[in-house]
Amino acid sequence: MAKPVSEYTRKRNFDITSEPPETSGRARSNKSKALTFVIHKHDARNLHYDFRLELDGTLKSWAVPKGPSLDPKNKRLAVHVEDHPLGYGSFEGSIPEGQYGAGDVIVWDRGVWQPHGDPRATYKAGKLKFTLIGEKLTGDWALVRTHLQGSGDKEQWLLIKEKDEAVRSADEYDIVADKPESVVSGATVGEGRSAAKAPKRKAASAPVAEKKPAASKPASKKAATKKSSVPDKLSPQLATLMDTPPAGDWLYEIKFDGYRIMARIRDGEVRMITRNGHDWTDRLPLQAKAIADLNLGDGWLDGEVVVLNDAGLPDFQALQNAFEIGRSKDIVYYLFDVPFLNGEDIREKPVEERRAALKKLLGRQAKGLLRFSDAFSANHRDIIESACSLSLEGVIGKRAGSVYQSRRSPDWIKLKCKLRQEFVIVGFTKPQGTRSGFGALLLAVNEEGAGLVYAGRVGTGFNQKMLDDMFGQMKALEQDASPLAKKLTSAQARGVHWIEPTLVGEVEFGEWTREGIIRHSSFIALRSDKPAEEVVHEYPRTPKDIKAPFKPKASKSGASKTEEPPSKPARTRSGKDRIEVAGVLISHPERVIDKESGLHKIDLAHFYESISDWILPHLDHRPVALLRCPEGVEGEQFFQKHSERLAIPNIKQLDPELDPGHARLMEIDTVQALVGAAQMGTIELHTWGSTYDQIELPDHFVLDLDPDTDLPWRSMVEATQLTLSVLDELGLDAYIKTSGGKGMHILVPLARKADWDTVKAFAKALAQFISQQLPERFTATSGPKNRIGKIFIDYLRNTRGASTVAAYSVRARPGLPVSVPIARDELTSLKSSAQWNIANLQKRLRKLKADPWAGYKNTQRITKPMWKRLGVKAPG
Template sequence: MGRWSGSRTARVLAPPAAPDEMPLLIEPQLATLVERHPAGGDWSYEIKFDGYRMLSRIENGDVRLFTRNGHDWTSRMPGLRAALEAFRVDSAWLDGEAVVLDETGKPDFNSLQNAFDRRSTSEIVLFVFDLLWFNGADLRERPLRERRALLREVMHEVEGPLLRFSDDFAEDPGSLVASACKIQLEGIIGKRADAPYRSGRSTDWIKLKCNLRQEFVVAGFSRVKGAKSGVRSLLLGVYEKDGSLRYAGHVAPHLSTTQSAGFAGRAAALAQAQPIFYNAPEPERDREFHWLKPDIVAEVSFLEWTPSGEVRHPVFHALREDKPASAVTEEGVAEDPASGVVRSTRERPGPQGTVLIRGIRISNPQRVIDNSSRHTKLSLVRYYDAIAEWALPYLHCRPLALVRAPDGINGELFFQKHSERARIPGVEELPTAVYPNHAPLLVANTAEALVGLAQMSVVEIHSWNGVAPDLAHPDRVIFDLDPDPALPWSAMLEAAMLVKVVLDEIGLRSFVKTSGGKGFHIVVPLTRRQSWEEVKAFSQAVAQHMARVVPQRFSAVLGPKNRVGKIFIDYLRNGRSASTVAAFSVRARPGLAVSMPIAWDELNEVKSGDQWTMAKAVARQQSLHNDPWEGYWRTRQGITVAMRRAVGMKR
C-alpha cells in the first residue's frame, strides 16, 4: 500500500497488481441543480460549501492544486500545499472545496475572495469529499461509498485546521435543506452512494440550494448618463448552446474600492462599440450602456427566471476568477431527481417561429414526424428533454449510432455515426486516440446533447457495448430476442424467462428491457476484462446452447427462414462497433414507442414490446418508487472458464 499501511484501510482496498499511470489532470464531477430531493434511493448528503472547487494531485511528495478548469493554483495556497505534503501516500488525487470560515464556522465566499486579493491565504481550509486515486489504483470506477470509506481512513491521521473531511449526514434531506437555509448556508449536495466518479455534470450528484445562484458573463455595464466613472449595474448574460450570448438581466454590484478599481481597469481593456448580446437591452433615458468583450464572470443569486429569460430580484455576490466566461450557461433544474427527470427552467419562444429548449433553437417544431400518432418534432424534443436523466447513465461516454428522420419516419431514414458536416448541439466527439484510424465517434453525456440530437431529427439512439476511454473491452453483453412475427406474445415472455434462467444457472445476473418493437433485450453487465472477440464468442455460444436445449423455441442462425415459428437470439450486437437501441430511446416506427427497462418480476405484466409510448414512458418513470434495474451499477461479474464450459465452449 505504499506509504500508507493502516490495517483497516487495507481491508477497504487491496494493492493493485500493477500500478496504473496516474493522470496529470482529472476533470471534476459536477452536480445538477434540482428543485426537490429524491423520494428514495441510495443517496449520501453533504454540505454545499461556498468556495472554490479544488482538486489535489500528490505524487512522491509533490503536491499540486488545480481549479475545476485545470488551472494550477498551487503557488497561491502555500499553506494548503504544506498541509497536503503531510499525506503519507505515494500517489493520490483528492477532490474538495477550498473555503474561508467566518467566526461562526460558516463558509464566507467574500472572505475567500479577499484572501486571494490580499495574497494572504493562510486561513483557507480544504474540505475533502472524494478520493479518486490512491497508491497506483484508479478508484473512479468504484462506488462512492467505497471511495469515501477509504478517504475517511486516509484523512484520519492528517485532519487538522487546514484539512478536513467533508462529513455526510443521515438525516432526511428535506430537513437538511431547511437547516442549511436557516443557518444561511448555500444548500446541500446529494450523491448516489452506489455510483462511480464521472467527470462532467450528471444527476448522480445533485444540488439542493436555498436560492437560485449561478455565474453570469458580464458583457457590459450601465452608469448614470453623463457620468465619467462609476457602475450602476452589471449587464449579465449566459451562453446558449449555439454559442450566442443571451442577455439575462442586470444586477447592482457591491465592490470595495480596490475591487472597483480592478474592475474599471479590466473594463477599459475589454471595451467595444457594439453589444455581443443577441437580445441586447434597449437604451434608457437616464443611463447609458458600455459594452464589453465577454471575459468577466460574476456570481449572482436570484429569486427565479422570468418567462423572457431574465433573473428576478438578483443579488450580487462576487466576481469570479476560477471559471471561464465561455463555460457560463443557464443551469437546468431537475424537477424530480428521484426519477431522474431534468427539464430546462423554461421553454420559451425563439426567433422566427423557433422554440428554445435548454438554450437550443428547435427549428420547425410543429413538423409532424409520425403520421399515425401525429407527434411533432417538438414533442420528440420534449420527450428526450424529460427522459434525459434516466437515459444518460446508460449513454455516458458510449459511442453512438443515430437514426435520423429529417422528413419524418415515413420518409427516408439516415444512419449516422459521425458529425459529418453539421455539428450537433451538445454532442461531443471522442478523441481519435480511443478508436484510431476512424472518424471521431459521437457521445451524448448531457441533457443538452439529447435535445440537440432531437433538434437534428434523430429519432433512435443506439449505443456501443463499450465505454470510452477503454473501447478495447466491452462492459456488457446483450441478447436481442427477435421473434417470428406470427408467434403469440406469450412465446416472447416464455423465451425471455428461459434465457434468464440459463444465465442465472451459469452465474450471470441479467436485466431486461423492451425493444420498443416486437421483442426484448436482455442486458448482462460485465467488468471490463474480456476482449470483444471473447465476449462475442461467448454470446454466440449462449445463443447456440439455447437453440440446442430448446430447438422448438430458439434459433441462433440469422435470417427470416431460420426463425419460422422461433425466436432468433441475436448475439451479433456484441461485436466491436456494433450497437443496440439504447434504454429509453424512441423507435422510428408508427406510434414512436420507447425501449423501456423493466424489472424481471414485471415481465408477465408486459403486453407487447412497444407497450410504452413517449408519454407513458415519462409517466411511468415519474411514478416509480424503485429502479427496475436496481443493482445494475453495483454488479461486478465476468465470463469465467466454468461459464464457457457450461454453454459448450471448449475453452
C-alpha cells in the first residue's frame, strides 16, 4: 500500500520551489546525536518566524508571528503547522510567487535543544519544556498548547521564555529587532515591515548592508532630466581594474559572479540583452516576466544574473548549470542601475539618484527573481578585506556623483579578491592516469600589434562533466597549426592539440610572472558572453592613476592599456612531469588532493613553502608525526610517527634512543624538509609536547575543546572563554588557536620541570573540574555518547608519544583548512574554526601587526595551590 502524501509535500511543487523534498532529510538516532532546532525568518504574505524542533526524524514546526521574546511576560502565539523534513533545517532562499509560502526565507537562528523529560510525552501533552543552545537564543523555554480557536484546524500554542539568566525585559531589549540577520549568510528579510525599528536591513540573499549615500554635487550642468526616445541598443558601463581602493567618496557593491544583462523595456515588451548585444530573453523568461509585471514605461535596466549557493553567495558554475537545464527559476537578477526610466534619459543624473530611483521602483518586488544590489556600509579601506572574508569574487566601486557612460570608465572600478580573468583557449593536452577528456588547457591573450600571446596552462578546477563537455567542443575545433603569434618551444608544444581560438575560459590564478605566464591557476568556467578577440591581459591600476577622471588609451581590442609591470618571477622550475619547489622536485603536481576546492598537490607544496617562516618555529626541535594522504583528503590516510624506510626528502632523523624499540623519530627543521613532506603526500603535521633535547619534560599542555558537531559556533566561543577564565583564576597564561575543524586548542606553556605523568594528571584534573562545574556544557569523558550536546575537553594529548596538530598546519579535510594561532581579542569575531585555509591564510598573515602569541614563554610551573584549587591533591 502506497504511503500517503504528507501535508508538506502536498502543498509544494518541487519542480518550481527550491525547498527540499522530504527524501532530503534522514531520520537520526536520538541516542547518538543531539536534537537540533532552527528558526526561519519568513517574509511571506505576513512576516513571521518558523520555530522548528527536531523530533522523531522530522522538524515539528510552529509559526510565530512576532518572533521569540526574551521576556517571560511576552507569551508569543505559536501556530502549529505541518512537520518539515530535517533537510529543511539548512534551507535559505526564495520561494517563488504562486507557491505556498512565497517569499524570502533566512535561517534566523539554529543550534541544539535539550528536552526536559520525555519529549514525545510532553509534546503529546502539549507542555514541551526545553533548553536552547543557539547562536542567538539560549536558556530555558516552553511551548504550551492552548484551547484558543485559531483559523482552520491549526492548534494554537504559546512560546514562553522561562526565568533564568538569559531573560531580558521587553522594555529594554528586543532580540528580534536587534539581531535581524541570518546566522548562515548575514542576510535579512522583511525590510520596512513591522520590525522597522531594527537596524538597516540587507538584501535577502546578498550578505551586504545598504549604505545611505552622502549628498553630492550634480555630475554636470546637464544633470537636469532630458526627454528622449529610448534607444534600441545600449552598451553597459564597464569598470576599470584597481589594485587597492582609492581615496574619495565611493559607493561599493558586490562584484557578482554571473552574466551582465541589460533589460530593455519597449512598448511593454521586455528583452534581456547580454553585454555583447545577444538576446537572452528565451533563456530568462521568468526574469523578463517579473520586469514586465513592474508595469514600467520604456527604459533600460542594468544588472547581473546569478545563482546563489547555500550560503547565499554567487556560484558561477551553478549559473551555467541552470542555463543548461533551463531552470530560469533558480536565477536571480540583481539590478544596480537604470540609465533610462519611463521614457526619460537619466544617464547624466548622479549615480546615487539613479540607484535611489531603481530601489524605489522595485519596492516590494525587490525579492525573489528581482533584487536590488545593495551597497557595503564598511569604510573604504576595509572594503576588499570584508568582501574576501565573505568568499566573494570582489567588489565594484562607483564614484559618488558620477554619470552613466557606455564604455570602460574610471568612475566605475573593480577590486578583486584573487587574480581572475578570461583567457582564449588555444589548445589542450592528453589526460594522465585515470583522468579522461584532456589534461590541461593552453591559454592566451590578445596583445596589441602582436596577436595571440601564450599565457600559460590550467589543469585543475574541472569536474567530470566539464572534462567531457569541453573535450567534445575542443575536438570539433581541432586544427594542425598553432594559433599563437609566436611559436612555443618544442618542449612546450610537445603533445599539444591545437584548436581554433574561439573558446573563452575564466581562470583564477595566483600571479603573473615577468614572462607573462600565470601561476597557481584553477579553471572556473567557459564564458560565452565575451568574444575571444576582446580578451587581453588585465593590468590593475593604482589609486594614483585614478584620483581624477582620465581617458584611457585604447588598444585595437578596445581595452585599456597601462605599463604596469608584471609580478616577480616564479620561484619554481618545471621538469617533464615534475615541478621544483624550494629545491624539492614535486611529482604528480597536478594531482587533485581536495575535490571541494579543486586544489592540487603543487598548491600544498607552494603553501608550505610560503608559510615556512611562520610554521617552522612551531616544529623546531620537536618530534613530528605526519598524516599522509597520498590520494588526497578523500583517500586512505596514514599516521606516521617514525621515519621507517620512507625516504622523505630532507627530513631529519632523531637519535634512536629517544624512542627505543622503534624506528627513529623525525624532525622538520627546514623549508626543504617541509616541502619534502608535502611531496610524500603529507597534509597534516603533528608535534609532541616536548622538545627532543628534553623529551621527558613537556614544555606545555594542551586542552582540545571538541564539540558535538550540532552545537552552534557561539557555544564553542563561550566554552573557550570559560576555560580561559578558569586558567586565569589559576594564574596560568594560555594561548589559543583554531583547530582547523570544529573545535579550539588551548595551549599552556610550562617550564621544563614536571614529567609527562604529572602534566597529564594536571590537565585531567583541570578538565574534570570544568566539567563538574558546568556539567550541562562540558564533559571530560571521551566517546560520542558522552558528548551529546556538550563539548569534550580532551586532555589525552598530554601523554608521552601523543601529539597535537601544529600551529599553521593544514588539516586533511574538505577545503584544506589550517590550524591558526589567534589573539584572545580575536575570539569573539571568529566565525569558524575552519575560517582560514590555504587559499586565504596569506591575506591574514600580511595584515597582522603583531604575533598573536607574543609573550609566549616557557616559564610557568604547576604549583601545589593550583592542585588544591582544583580539589585534587598534588602528586608526591
